[in-house]
Amino acid sequence: MKPIFYKLTFIVSLLTSAAQAAPVELSDELPKTVTRIDSTTWLLDYGRVAFGNLRIEPTESSQDSVTIHFGEAFANGRIDRNPPGSVRYAVVDTPLDHSISQVIAPTPDKRNTTHLKAVRLPQEWGVILPFRWIEIEAYSGELNPKAFVRQSAFPSTWDDQAADFECSDPMLNRIWELCRYSIKATSFAGVYVDGDRERIPYEADAYLNQLSGYYTDNDIEMARDTFDLLMKQPTWPTEWAPHMIFIAKADWMHTGDLDWLTPRYESLKTKLLLERVGEDGLITSNKRQIKRDDIVDWPPVERDGFVFTKLNSVVNAFHLKALSDMTELAVACGKVDEAQHYHQIYKSTKNAYQKTFFNPKTGLYVDGVGTEHSSFHANVFPLAFDLVPEANKRSIIEWIQSRGMACSVYAAQYLMEALFENGADDYAVELMLTDTDRSWRHMVESGTTITWEAWDQKYKPNQDWNHAWGAAPANILPRYVLGVQSMAPNWETVQIHPRIANLNHAKGKVPTPHGPILIEWDREPQFSMTIHLPKKMNTVVRVPRLSDTKAIYINGEPVTSRLERDYFHLEPKLLELTTFVEVR
Structure with a gap:
C-alpha cells in the first residue's frame, strides 16, 4: 500500500492570512539504528532531530496496541522522559490497525499552535514535533524497522549538495555540519521561526537565518516570505526593527532584484526609528523602552552587566548600521536625494555617537550617557558595524579578546564578524573551538544535532534545542575561512x-x-x-x-x-x- 504521506508538498499557512510561506514537504526517513531494550520494548534512532511525526505501516504483527514515546533528549540509554526547559518529550497510547497506514502524533502544544503570531502548519500533516528517538513499548515479536517511518518536515527545494565546508580541523567541520543541518531542520514552517516553543518569526532570528540560508542552500523565498510577514506582525525589541533593513540589504546583495526591493522600500523607512531621534541625531529611549524594548542581548543574563540609559550605545549602533544600509538601498531604488539625506544623517549621527559614547580614558565605548560602564556589547557592535575609528580599533580588539565569549549565541554572529573583519581570525576560530560551555564545540560534544537557543541550559533554563539563531558558523565559515562574499x-x-x-x-x-x-x-x-x-x-x-x-x-x-x-x-x-x- 502506498504511504498516506509521501513527499507531500504544502504551502504552509499562517494564522495571519496575509502572508504566504515557502513550500515545505513531509519526507520519509527510516531509523538509522534499532535496538531491542527488552522483550517488548524497542528503541529507534533516526540519527538527527527533525520536526515531524511517525507513520506506522501495516505489519504482520498480531499486536493490538502499543505505547509510543517521542524524544528530543536522551539519557542513560533511553529517551529522557523528563527533559529540561522546552526540550520535547511526548507519549501516545495507540491501537494498531494492520490494514492501513497510521500517523501517530501527540496532543498539540497549546502555545505554539494557538498563539496569534504562531505559524500554523497544514492540518493534513497532523501534529508535528522535534524528535530523534522513538521508543515502542508493549510490542512483542520481531519489529520491522521499515514499518516505522518518520515523516520529517523539510523545505521542498532544499539541496543537501548545494554547499560544503571542510578544513584541517575536524571539530570545525563538525560545527559547520551541525549549523548547516540546523538551518535545514528549523525551516519546517516555511518561514523562519524562533524555535518550537513559540514558532513565531522574529526579525533578528530571521536575519541570522537568512545569512546562513544563503550559504547553505539556493532558496531565496523563505527569507522574503518571512520579511513580508514581519512587516505585518513586527515584534517588540528596539534593535529588531533595524534588522528588517539588514534583511532587505542582504537580499539586494544576493539577488540584485529591484522588482522585489522597490515596492518594499517605503515601508523600510519605519524601521529607522526616526521618531525616536533627539536633537543630536541619536536615538533616545523613554522609561518603557529602557525597561522593556531595548534588548542589547538575549537572554538577559548574556548582557554583561549592561547599564540601560536614555541614550543607549547599542541601540544607536544599530541605528547607524540601518542608516548606512538604507543609503545603499535608496541608491539602488533611484532615490538619489533620499540617499544623500540618509548619508548626511549617518555622518552627523556617527560624529555624535563617537563624542557621546567613546571614553578616551579607557579607550572603550560606554553603555550609555550617565554611566561609565563599558560592556562587551557596547564595544562589539560598533566594531562589527565599522563605527570605530582606525586608531581605536586595536585597543578595543585586544580588550574584546580578553573577555572570551561574553555574549549570547545571537550576538556571537556580530562578534565573529567583528573579529574576522579586523584581523582577529585566529581568536575567532579559537572561540568556536574553546573547551567551555560557551562555544559551538560544546554543542557538538553535547550530542545535539540542531543548535540551541543559548550556549547551555543553565544560561536559559526554558530554552529549546532547535534554534537557528545559534547557527552562525553556517555563514561565518564560508564567508571568512573560505573567504567568499x-x-x-x-x-x-x-x-x-x-x-x-x-x-x-x-x-x-x-x-x-x-x-x-x-x-x-x-x-x-x-x-x-x-x-x-x-x-x-x-x-x-x-x-x-x-x-x-x-x-x-x-x-x-x-x-x-x-x-x-x-x-x-x-x-x-x-x-x-x-x-x-x-x-x-
Missing part, C-alpha cells in the same frame, strides 16, 4: 578573501544565484588557492601575507598587489572559470 548586487563582483587563522587548509562550495563557487586553499608549502567560478566573474582577491611571501601569481603569471592588514590586495579582475592563485 558578494561585493555587488547579484554577485556581479565577488570577493575571495580567506582568513586562514591557524588552519592548514580548507575547501568548500558556496551557492550563488549563478551557480556554486568552489574554493580550495592550502597553507603549505606556500599559500595556494584554486577558485572555480560558475561563469566569468569580476573578482577581488585577497591573499594572506605569510612570512616568506615573495610574489603572487595567477595562472602562472605574476600580478601586482598592495599590502594592507597582512593581506595582499589584488586589483579587481575578470577571472576565468578556473583560477589558480599561488605565492612563490
Whole structure:
C-alpha cells in the first residue's frame, strides 16, 4: 500500500492570512539504528532531530496496541522522559490497525499552535514535533524497522549538495555540519521561526537565518516570505526593527532584484526609528523602552552587566548600521536625494555617537550617557558595524579578546564578524573551538544535532534545542575561512578573501544565484588557492601575507598587489572559470 504521506508538498499557512510561506514537504526517513531494550520494548534512532511525526505501516504483527514515546533528549540509554526547559518529550497510547497506514502524533502544544503570531502548519500533516528517538513499548515479536517511518518536515527545494565546508580541523567541520543541518531542520514552517516553543518569526532570528540560508542552500523565498510577514506582525525589541533593513540589504546583495526591493522600500523607512531621534541625531529611549524594548542581548543574563540609559550605545549602533544600509538601498531604488539625506544623517549621527559614547580614558565605548560602564556589547557592535575609528580599533580588539565569549549565541554572529573583519581570525576560530560551555564545540560534544537557543541550559533554563539563531558558523565559515562574499548586487563582483587563522587548509562550495563557487586553499608549502567560478566573474582577491611571501601569481603569471592588514590586495579582475592563485 502506498504511504498516506509521501513527499507531500504544502504551502504552509499562517494564522495571519496575509502572508504566504515557502513550500515545505513531509519526507520519509527510516531509523538509522534499532535496538531491542527488552522483550517488548524497542528503541529507534533516526540519527538527527527533525520536526515531524511517525507513520506506522501495516505489519504482520498480531499486536493490538502499543505505547509510543517521542524524544528530543536522551539519557542513560533511553529517551529522557523528563527533559529540561522546552526540550520535547511526548507519549501516545495507540491501537494498531494492520490494514492501513497510521500517523501517530501527540496532543498539540497549546502555545505554539494557538498563539496569534504562531505559524500554523497544514492540518493534513497532523501534529508535528522535534524528535530523534522513538521508543515502542508493549510490542512483542520481531519489529520491522521499515514499518516505522518518520515523516520529517523539510523545505521542498532544499539541496543537501548545494554547499560544503571542510578544513584541517575536524571539530570545525563538525560545527559547520551541525549549523548547516540546523538551518535545514528549523525551516519546517516555511518561514523562519524562533524555535518550537513559540514558532513565531522574529526579525533578528530571521536575519541570522537568512545569512546562513544563503550559504547553505539556493532558496531565496523563505527569507522574503518571512520579511513580508514581519512587516505585518513586527515584534517588540528596539534593535529588531533595524534588522528588517539588514534583511532587505542582504537580499539586494544576493539577488540584485529591484522588482522585489522597490515596492518594499517605503515601508523600510519605519524601521529607522526616526521618531525616536533627539536633537543630536541619536536615538533616545523613554522609561518603557529602557525597561522593556531595548534588548542589547538575549537572554538577559548574556548582557554583561549592561547599564540601560536614555541614550543607549547599542541601540544607536544599530541605528547607524540601518542608516548606512538604507543609503545603499535608496541608491539602488533611484532615490538619489533620499540617499544623500540618509548619508548626511549617518555622518552627523556617527560624529555624535563617537563624542557621546567613546571614553578616551579607557579607550572603550560606554553603555550609555550617565554611566561609565563599558560592556562587551557596547564595544562589539560598533566594531562589527565599522563605527570605530582606525586608531581605536586595536585597543578595543585586544580588550574584546580578553573577555572570551561574553555574549549570547545571537550576538556571537556580530562578534565573529567583528573579529574576522579586523584581523582577529585566529581568536575567532579559537572561540568556536574553546573547551567551555560557551562555544559551538560544546554543542557538538553535547550530542545535539540542531543548535540551541543559548550556549547551555543553565544560561536559559526554558530554552529549546532547535534554534537557528545559534547557527552562525553556517555563514561565518564560508564567508571568512573560505573567504567568499558578494561585493555587488547579484554577485556581479565577488570577493575571495580567506582568513586562514591557524588552519592548514580548507575547501568548500558556496551557492550563488549563478551557480556554486568552489574554493580550495592550502597553507603549505606556500599559500595556494584554486577558485572555480560558475561563469566569468569580476573578482577581488585577497591573499594572506605569510612570512616568506615573495610574489603572487595567477595562472602562472605574476600580478601586482598592495599590502594592507597582512593581506595582499589584488586589483579587481575578470577571472576565468578556473583560477589558480599561488605565492612563490
